[in-house]
Amino acid sequence: MIGVRREGWTGRVLLVLLMAATLLPFVSLFVTALHPEGTYPSGLDWPADPQWGNFLRAFEVARLAEFLKSSVLIVLGVVPVSLVIATMAGFATGHLRMPGGRVVFLAFVLGLTLPFEGIITPLYFQVRDMGLLNSRWAIILPLIGLYMPFSVYWMRAHFVNMPRELSESARVDGVNTWQLFWRIHVPLATPALSSLAILLFLWTWNQFLLAIVLVDEPTKRTMAGALGAFQGQWGTDIPLLCAGSLLILAPTLVVFLVFQRRFVTALLQGSLKG
Incomplete structure (x- = not known):
């Protein structure tokens, strides 16, 4: 009984430490963003006069409204199409058991091993x-x-x-x-x-490499790709740079945060099925 309690407390302590290590960079960014422009704050020193206007100024000078529009358009172009294709391919290879489906699936699995960095040069040309x-x-x-490889997988x-009996009974009804x-x-x-x-939304929104290499105009990149242009222009203004990064x-x-419960539920369902 004592051993079980000790394991429980150990797990809680490790979770708290992990949470603190995860949140510390965000807290540091937030505190730094509140310092006056042009200063070089150190550590987690809370400013005597927090400059909340840094966020508005960063939004304006970085033209984040244009970057936000561009990111939304890119997400709307990537996510729905990827979902439709991946769902159809996953259904064909996983439930219909089509001829050659295993070979097709292995080809998608092979695609999981290809890093973005390894194909960026031929992709550019x-x-x-x-x-x-x-x-x-x-x-x-x-x-x-x-x-697509990960989505199909x-x-x-x-x-x-999914139980095959469900499909068999539906086909009996003429479906x-x-x-x-x-x-x-x-x-x-x-x-x-x-x-x-x-x-897919998180990966697309945070896509940096392709946006930097394939698009020169910052207003046609993702938000993460636009950060590179913002850093090049305002890299010496640390508080403004931190405010822009947080935005x-x-x-x-x-x-x-809004969809974490649904995401965790889907992961748990997948582990139980597996």
Whole structure:
């Protein structure tokens, strides 16, 4: 009994330490952002006169409204298309057991081993030859392809655990494959779809490498990619830079905090099924 209590307290202490280590950088950014412009604050020294206007000034000088619009357009171009394709591919390889499905699935698994950094050079020349450089399509189309291996793997993990009796009984009632997919299996895949949508949103919003390499115009990049241009212009103004960084991080933090319960539930369901 004592050993169980000791393990419980040890786990709580480790969680508190991990939480503190995770939150400390954000607290440091927030405190630094409240210092007067042009200063070089050190540590977590709370300013005597907090400059809350730094956030408004960072929003204006960094043209974050334009970056926000660009990020939203890129997310709307990547996430819905990726969800539709991945759901259909996951259903075909995981539930229909189509001929050659295992080979197709192994090809997607192989795609999981390809890092962005390893293909950025040939990707640049391919996008250039397509005439898409310095446009949002230069980010949207590659991201759909680069996210597809993980997305298909994620959705297949859901469909492969769905009982085949459900499909067999539906076919007895005259349901074809298309109706079986849209009317029965897609509604049941809502937890997996919602959690995948959250992941794709976070990854797309925080995409930095492709935005920097393939797009020269900062207002056509993602918010994270725009941070590079903002840092180059205001890198010597540490408080303003920290304020801009927090504004760029804010949407992803809000989305995660709002949907974290649904995301964790989907993960737990997947572990129980597995």
